[in-house]
Amino acid sequence: MSTLLEMRNITKTFPGVKALDDVSIVVREGEIHAICGENGAGKSTLMKVLSGVYPHGSYEGQIVYDNQPAAFASIRDSEERGIIIIHQELALIPLLTIAENIFLGNERASHGVINWPETFHETEALLAKVGLRETPGTQVDSLGVGKQQLVEIAKALSKNVRLLILDEPTAALSESDSQALLDLLLELKSQGVTSIIISHKLNEVRRVADSVTVIRDGATISTIDARGGDLTEDRIVRDMVGRDMAHRYPERDPRAGEMVFELRDWNVWHPEHRERQVITDLSMNVRAGEVVGIAGLMGSGRTELAMSVFGRSYGRNITGQALMHGQPVDVSTVDRAISAGLAYVTEDRKTLGLILEETIRRNTSLANLPGVSHRGVVDEGLETEVAERYRQSLRIRTPSVFQKVMNLSGGNQQKVVLGKWLFTDPELLILDEPTRGIDVGAKYEIYNIINELSAAGKAVIMISSEMPELLGMCDRIYVMNEGSFVGELTQAEASQEAIMSLIVRE
Structure with a gap:
């Protein structure tokens, strides 16, 4: 040849x-x-x-x-x-x-x-x-x-x-x-x-x-x-x-604590097609220190669920109840959802998660401007200090926090999105396809960050189209099909075959 x-x-x-x-x-x-x-x-x-x-x-x-x-x-x-x-x-x-x-x-x-x-x-x-x-x-x-x-x-x-x-x-x-x-x-x-x-x-x-x-x-x-x-x-x-990765998923010691988040009888209708119900009578819960997965095929409603919970960013005629620590909370707008302790890492980081033309510093503070402001004026020194802190803790590979996000690799862009939401100090972090479009090395680093968050007592919901990822990272997995949960599996019960059998059975 x-x-x-x-x-x-x-x-x-x-x-x-x-x-x-x-x-x-x-x-x-x-x-x-x-x-x-x-x-x-x-x-x-x-x-x-x-x-x-x-x-x-x-x-x-x-x-x-x-x-x-x-x-x-x-x-x-x-x-x-x-x-x-x-x-x-x-x-x-x-x-x-x-x-x-x-x-x-x-x-x-x-x-x-x-x-x-x-x-x-x-x-x-x-x-x-x-x-x-x-x-x-x-x-x-x-x-x-x-x-x-x-x-x-x-x-x-x-x-x-x-x-x-x-x-x-x-x-x-x-x-x-x-x-x-x-x-x-x-x-x-x-x-x-x-x-x-x-x-x-x-x-x-x-x-x-x-x-x-x-x-x-x-x-x-x-x-x-x-x-x-x-x-x-x-x-x-x-x-x-540059090294062997015998274990693609880092070991974790799951220690589920008190109930952090609950969703009861959640219903969502399509924003344009009024006759179409997207989420039907859905209930779920997540405990402190727990990573809970949501598995399902494309179109099953996973992203629609996450966005509807996070400030009703998707859907209309949304009914049901969201609770934090057993108490009802108002998640009807993004601001109220953040105030209630929720954060949402979108699957589309380039369009919805970041302002690509802006620097790491600006993107890090976006979701919590009061945290870097005095009397409504942004303190740029404090903003730089915060961005630098997350640059180091999340191991973002960049010369400085003044680098434009568009010039970063996909894995480092994802870390900036995580840093932005961690700066809001959430109790529940919803991760929608957190490793989409990034390589195995960067994935491993994201997995370590997720484990560190759960070890610190954060509750994590992880949506992923990669079943091995859910099996390797999650303590429990809800299986979703056509807008409803069709099963719930513990880590011991979960397998690709078990997940697919629940989807196909419906």
Whole structure:
């Protein structure tokens, strides 16, 4: 198998940070090559160098593509050579149709007039290739994330892609959508398309990758040939984090104390579809020092439950009772929920959890401005002191608290969200997909923080789509389906089979 791409001794420096340090990678034609590493290791930066996002001259080293030196000045330059990158944050325009998105900037036109029959005909052929049954005139904002990802790949195919780069393509997808996407990558491979996939989901990497390059702290650690039988999750993890992780979940000594939070007969109706009830007669409780999980399939109502409890951020006609320490509390607004001792770490940290353009310092104080203010005026010195305290205690990797949050890795962004809510001194912390989109090393650090909180007597509710995570971290697990709890399992009773049997039985 011939070499399609070689990146030699790539070094990329930002002010105060060396993001890539002499990184080299070889990709063979017709293979799926995975790049693994912790958040902040330099994976995305390397691909931005390759695709021209960081133009030639802004980095050191050499790129050889198809046996010729490459010096891409822009994304357009790399696309003309058949290199297409699909970023983790999809670049589709929601209010345009599928056809308009696919051919945006690459219109089928003559004399400035778009040929719509040709556009729609080519779109239909591309959609068939990626397995989408939607019509070309379907508006993109009506599609789920999984289908939008397929539209992005169809767009890449319209540009005669030869090397397809996907940055965390399944991070926001359901299990079924993830499997469909991986199947498509294997199908494209059979058609001669070479792919580079950046992923932290090691089971997916093992399923599709022909070879794996591991990057740690901006340097190449290893390249593993999957066809040689040496590709194991333990090997990848060891190279990623620099140590063995025999136990993916830290040990904890559960000591459930007094009852902290109770929910009784909770009902929530959909905010727009008035006839649809989302949560039905739901009751639950959490004790001090306890980590309680909520398991369920996508659409079961887990996030809707959490948001409705936290200041009625979701839903209407909400009825039922919330109690703290046996006494009814008012959680009808976010301010009142915070005052009652609740905190909610959203699953969408970039949109709802953080202000990306602001600094760590500003984000840390957002939920508790009175805590850094005197007579309504923010004390910036105190704000800096508070942010620095959480930077150290949560081990946020950053030069200073004046760093913009958008420049942090996903794991460190999640720690900033945790710090923001810990500064409110909550008694109940609701964690919605707390490790989504972060690597195994950062996950382990988040798990340690959760254990530290429970050991300090905090009550924790943990929502996760990863059943091994719930099994490894939780003292009890509520199983949810179609807006109701269909079972409750102790740690001793819980297993993936037991959880799924409760869901399927209903």
